[in-house]
Amino acid sequence: MLYGRDGESGLLRGLLAEAAGGTSAALVLYGEAGIGKTALLDELAAGAGRARVLRTVGIEAETELPFAALHQLLRPALDRLGVLPGPQADALRSAFGLAAAGGQDRFLTGLAVLTLLSEHAGEDPVLCLVDDAQWLDRPSLDALAFAARRLDAEGVVMVFAMREPQPLGLPELRLDALDPAAVTALLDGRDAAGLPPHVRERIAAEAAGNPLALIELPRSLSAEQRTGLLGPLPAAPGDPSPSNRVRAAFGARIDRLPAPTRAALLVAAADDTGDLATVLRAAGATPEALEAAETADLIRLDGTTLVFRHPLVRAAAYRSATLARRIAAHRALADTLDGAEHADRRAWHRAAAATAPDETVARELDLAAERATGRQGTASASAAHERASQLSPDPADRRRRLVAAAQAAADAGQFQRVAALLERTEDAAQSAELARVQAALQLNEGSAVRAVEVLLAVADAARPILVEAFHAARSAGVPELVARVAARARTLPTGPHDTLAAAAALYGDEDGDGHGDGDGDGGGRGTVREWPFGGAARDGDLLFSERFLAAHATHALADHGLARDLATLLLAHCRAQGLLGWQATSLHLLAEARLALGELESAATGAAEGLRIAQYAGLDHRACYLRTTLAACAAIEGDEPRSRELAETALAHATAHDLGAAVLHAHHALALNHLGGGDPAQALAHLDHPLTGPPVLNAFLLPDLVEAAARSGADRTAVAATARAQAWAARSATPAAHALAARCRALTSTDAHAEAAFDSAVALGEQAGGSLELARTRLLHGEWLRRRKRRSDARRVLREAMEAFEKAGARPWAERARAELRGTGEVIDATSATATPLGRLTPQEREVVRLAAAGHSNREIAAQLFLSPRTVGHHLYRAFPKLGVASRDQLAHALGEPPTRQKTG
Template structure:
């Protein structure tokens, strides 16, 4: 490991931390041959006292769902039985040990995390994932999901990825670039070469260790003597290509039978010597023909496994063989695997051996796709559908399979691939079901990654009342309304809802945006009542919560959101968790419960990033920007809002843009910069095309205009807010409207409005009431009614301090001091709870409710040991030593 001090130090620290119980993750990346595998080998050699698990990605195995995960966990499969049953059942399903499906990939992800934790129960664990770009995408997704959640398990995960190679995406992990060796270290790898020759080889190899060794080994005696000219390896496709060419030359020097066995081993994706030899026997080769390749150092045999010296050797052995031989190798492997019952691998080898349409093989691939899809391996399912389509002669059936491939690609978050597959589907389509599927696939991509309004329009245009079933129409239109809400277009919402106003979930927007507010509220009451039924699904609860929030009933909205989140967790529908948690965060924010809102939004953002839900992530960053601004975290608020705006504005994600602008405006207003607040607040209002979609920010806009000395810009927003408050008859909304009337009306009526607003705030948001009390106190102080002003300013200050709304507390404190009141700085009255991190607080809350560590881990997507670590840290902070004392403390 010459010249690798930085890399060794980094890995060494991770191993040392693991021995102390702390987990760590690192992704090594660099070009082929640069030494990534050698670093993994070095780590394994220094892993005294650590259990080591290892998986190596193989290019031909990329489409085999969960193959990499199964290979990694093969030595510890007996631990599956120690997992909670839902997790154990999920792992058995993805490993093909049962015929069951998996409803939710988060259950599988949690099972992987728990497996790693259990594998480290008796001592630290080292997991090595080599050539991760060639590990199947479902396995990579699950391993990175677990890696990002490791904390106190004593697990080290090292990933190695080749730069520029197509394959699985490994995202969200700490990275270290492995670069070429410096000249000193490089020279130590070729000590037997004359200095002039060594310099030339080092220059050609550019510090790549494998290239150095291969170039030096390929030198002729004349070249070693200094007569260099062109070196042995020609300029193929860059340095990796030159190295590969060198390996190919070595392979071609082997006897023909040895080349044949090497080709079969390269085409095989199991590494199982038994399978390789059985397939080789089909082609007339035997085990003794592997000996020349083994003597040449191209492969190594370990027990019943075949391992190539380097992935480029495998690649050269396969790509350097004629097409006819490759086809024969795949057919032989399919026959060998058929005898072992490995139907999925057999199907892919048959597909690789097919050169034209073959319906029998296509049907086998369809079964592979169905299996993968039922286990939430959507990328693998899409690949199987696509290959099946390529082998299909019938145009209608081919179109159906392409649409299925596009749908699964959309579900996997592969938006560009989904679009490319959809573009291959010939239109118009005779089958309305296939046409609807194509529309849904395109809409999923638009909603998740491009323009939500386009998604809504695609869905709306796909509805055919004459051909579609009523329940199918209801589902499509509900999804379309949800997409239109994300885009911030009330006009489009109304158009969609008007297509089926008799549907309960569409009756509210149809009436609300059509001017029939009483009818909308009556329909909403029906929805809320239906939401009490445990059978109510996620989407109905979600839309109920959205409509309740729009109409100002934040408590009913919170109840619907809590129910939607519960359904997601209880039924394993975690793909909807980012959306339902987003709604719950918004309702908690509206109710002035900032800590709860922050916890839900943070969890939702992590899930949105995991699912590659870019639009939802932008929405959630805007919410977190609002919360950061309320707490006075200016830099954080601006960064979050800026990121949300940069993403959402060009893509027409209107609600995310509006919320991000609102966050910036509210930040400026809280910091006392009213003039600066006006522009983003007015931009936020312009980002929607209906007053209802901007009601929440109108009070801030009215206040900013008044404070900036622009009262004319406050009149119209105050009027609109008042009209809608009168129509919707919600106390909290009415309180805000009366506050705005106090700010924009004559002084003679202001006190009446302030008093009425405070009365209406009772039982509602403490934050909103404190904002009103602050404004009332300021107004009283300007009238020199100092004593009256102090009471309201003091009440506002106490609430702001309790909530941690520091900018508003600063303003209240200054006003109270100006009114002659005492301004002793107080701390939040939630006592030692305020000392906890957000995740510690959530763990403590669940522990106090009686949940076990495993139950908490399942709900928060953590390992049980991390939950225990959080409680270990939290108990001393809280001054408790048991869960009973914890429950008593929180109850008080």
């Protein structure tokens, strides 16, 4: 029976009742040890009815064993693995050691958990109970939290119980101490019922409303103490908190057990399998040795499994033993756990038993780290490398393993841990490996400028270091740093495709004037006539960082169609190889390329996916850039509040971390809101920054800067920016770059030359294929024509612009074109709408419907959007009536798109 928990119990029962109707929920229960979390979970499980209950518990000794807790939870559902999409099933099999490590990313493992829970539910709800979650191994906790954050319409309830809340992004409920009435009721109904009043009062005071303390403290009293003749409570050493007093009480009960029982309990406490045979074999004991502990209600024997009644019992059994006995217990377990399947546990037990440096044990931990990395348990790998470092006799090995621990922590997104590990490597030589970890930390948590400095400080920096330096320097957006990296790159021997040499030419305009020869063919000082970036990005033998540098260069050169194709290729490689961080980065490039091509919906979808991955992986600097892309998409769509929120969040992070390029992108997104709304002066306030260095660094904002300046009367600014745009186009030699440069010339030229420039911009824009930029050129041309009273010409151009904007969903620009058309005297159909059919849907429904209209099945959509198939079906069910359709094969027509292949979900 529970006392004083009616509200909490009712809340949990309500979540389970809603799950019977298909609604999912997740909740974190937190509070001190003994406060009643486990009791609430037990009550919920007992009253689960037809719900399928899955349960796991965190064990302190298992915190470094990747996916141990997740395997315990999902074991009853593993018979459904076969119905999961192949990559998801492979990810779980790899995580659980059921198949060879395949390099799947952590994101895919979390998605597999979500899908498996949805499949396991069937027609009945699923109740997932995760007790003592503070001791879950990090890979398990990450995967479960990922799935919990995406629960929607699966009929799944997931409850985490832990002592202190963690930033899991889930609703939380704190369990406080029992009120006085509940304390009295509990004491009346338990072992304290017959105690003298002053003893009961002392117990109530010492327990401080902790239910477990109220139960266990009376049990720990001797006969004399129960009569009140002696002090009523055993002393609690150290912290006198209720949980510590309970642990002391458990320790006192354990101390009264026979020696063989205490020895077996110690081995069980050090063990993490709960396997009774393993415990007895390591302890050299028989089942009879545990009878006294079972009778004392300290443990429960369930078939072949030994379970401690409470984690504090396990803690008391372990911590009350001497160091020598604990070491002996770990050695005995290491000797008992034979076989390859126990290699990780064996390594950790030997590490726990080590009292001095031991290279043999350190090497075993290195192997455990490699296995954990292969199963995407990077946090566990980091812990193994760190402990191996502590056990390394040789200082060089100690430093090497510490750097490896920091690198694994960075891969896990644990950058606070990275910083702590790097503090212990201050006396280490500045190796390339150390520099790369330091730079990753600086880029994410510190300063992009400092990241470049760290990489350039490496003596004889090889190609991988300088490639990363290029990436960091572009993020910093400081021309002098970019020039320094370019200069270093020129000293290297020529490599495959000459990627670094080409990058040095593209970014190495050292004097900062940005002037080529102006002939438009990409010639002139510091240029190359045939950029090698396409071949480099496709070369699977190159480092991925170099391939991405090449792909990004094609976008910087305004060859956006090629950039989109290369980003798609690199994204597929990332998904296949489990490169989580690069996956978010590739999605960012893909979204930027699509946005430049006017593919607004797909750009926003890709950027949203990238942001989810970046947040999951702890990549704050990449999340910053993705927010600027989403802000630009929202601005073009006309969602100014969302655009402003995203841009300002990104701007704050970018400013604090010296991400100069992200600062410009955030201001650019804010300016787009004003340009779309017809306020060029406010747009100019965001865009008018000192622009130095090679134009390629800030070419993306030059056309909008020219437009804002020209329409605001800031002629000198417009002319200067036009010169940079022309220099960029000469360096790029792509139709899209020349189209935008021509548009800039048209806005800053006299009437005699403006018309020819507009005509050139339209012709080149049609060749480039960027529908949105072409529509903007036509809008500006139409405005120019109307001001010169050429109404008939203006109508034709403005009508084309308006239709393109409406098709793209660029509502503010469509309204501008419509207003200009009215100014020419054209009557606009009042039923003409600036919103696309997708605008009637929520953002999540919009993503689902767009993919369904393209012919993707529910499972394919779920995999792409990181949802469960059941949730995808739920979104389609809600979207159909909004779009006026009855089935998915009508979606393409409703959205005004050509029909595509159709699948059933």
